[in-house]
Amino acid sequence: MDYKKITDEVAKKLLSYNQDTSGWRVIKVSKNVTVASKPSKEYSGNLYRGEGIIKEVPSKIIPFMYLPEYRNKWDKALQSYTLLEKIDQDTGIYHSVTHSYGMGLISSRDFVDLVHVKPYPGGILTTNSVSVEYSGCPPSPSCVRGYNNPCGYVCSPLPENPEHSKLVVFIQPELGGMLPYSVVETAIPTTLVNLITETRAGLKGLKDHN
Numbered sequence: 001m002d003y004k005k006i007t008d009e010v011a012k013k014l015l016s017y018n019q020d021t022s023g024w025r026v027i028k029v030s031k032n033v034t035v036a037s038k039p040s041k042e043y044s045g046n047l048y049r050g051e052g053i054i055k056e057v058p059s060k061i062i063p064f065m066y067l068p069e070y071r072n073k074w075d076k077a078l079q080s081y082t083l084l085e086k087i088d089q090d091t092g093i094y095h096s097v098t099h100s101y102g103m104g105l106i107s108s109r110d111f112v113d114l115v116h117v118k119p120y121p122g123g124i125l126t127t128n129s130v131s132v133e134y135s136g137c138p139p140s141p142s143c144v145r146g147y148n149n150p151c152g153y154v155c156s157p158l159p160e161n162p163e164h165s166k167l168v169v170f171i172q173p174e175l176g177g178m179l180p181y182s183v184v185e186t187a188i189p190t191t192l193v194n195l196i197t198e199t200r201a202g203l204k205g206l207k208d209h210n
Helices: 003-019 058-066 068-074 181-209
Strands: 025-030 033-039 046-054 078-088 091-098 109-120 124-131 151-158 161-171
Touching: 003 091, 003 109, 003 124, 003 151, 003 161, 025 181, 033 181, 046 181, 058 068, 058 109, 058 124, 058 151, 058 161, 058 181, 068 078, 068 181, 161 181
Parallel strands: none
Antiparallel strands: 025 033, 033 046, 046 161, 078 091, 091 109, 109 124, 124 151, 151 161
């Protein structure tokens, strides 16, 4: 599998999502996080965008969000998150297992994702992810294997306050199983709000701890 080619394609898509200002519909605003969606070009569902401001610089935020030693401590949506294979300094294959959601309405899901961290000029840092087939981690009967279409984080310093960053998260997951569309439509915006608020809280806790 040509991981470099895959991550280059995902990075291009993520950049295009971030630059695309048309057609977004705001579906949830909560805890200073705004979630919008629009029909995806990758699959029959939606592309979701969550954004919020975080009091930290991108070079601190992005590692905190994707490295297992941090993420396992703060992300309450995940049962486990592990690095399966390190491909190079900025690229790896990760396995995440979610908790069940909505009083068991959505059972536990797992994802095997290729993740590549890419910097851009101006201190912008991105993660670029997509689900991949990986023989070392076959689907397990204990959870439903989901699929992440191209997704990731775009983290940019705020020009007016460089100690703060704008974090934009793009996701377009196929959760698998027999889920009613309405359940997915409710769950995903809440997941995005929680992801950004838990990142804020986790980073603050880390700062206070140090």
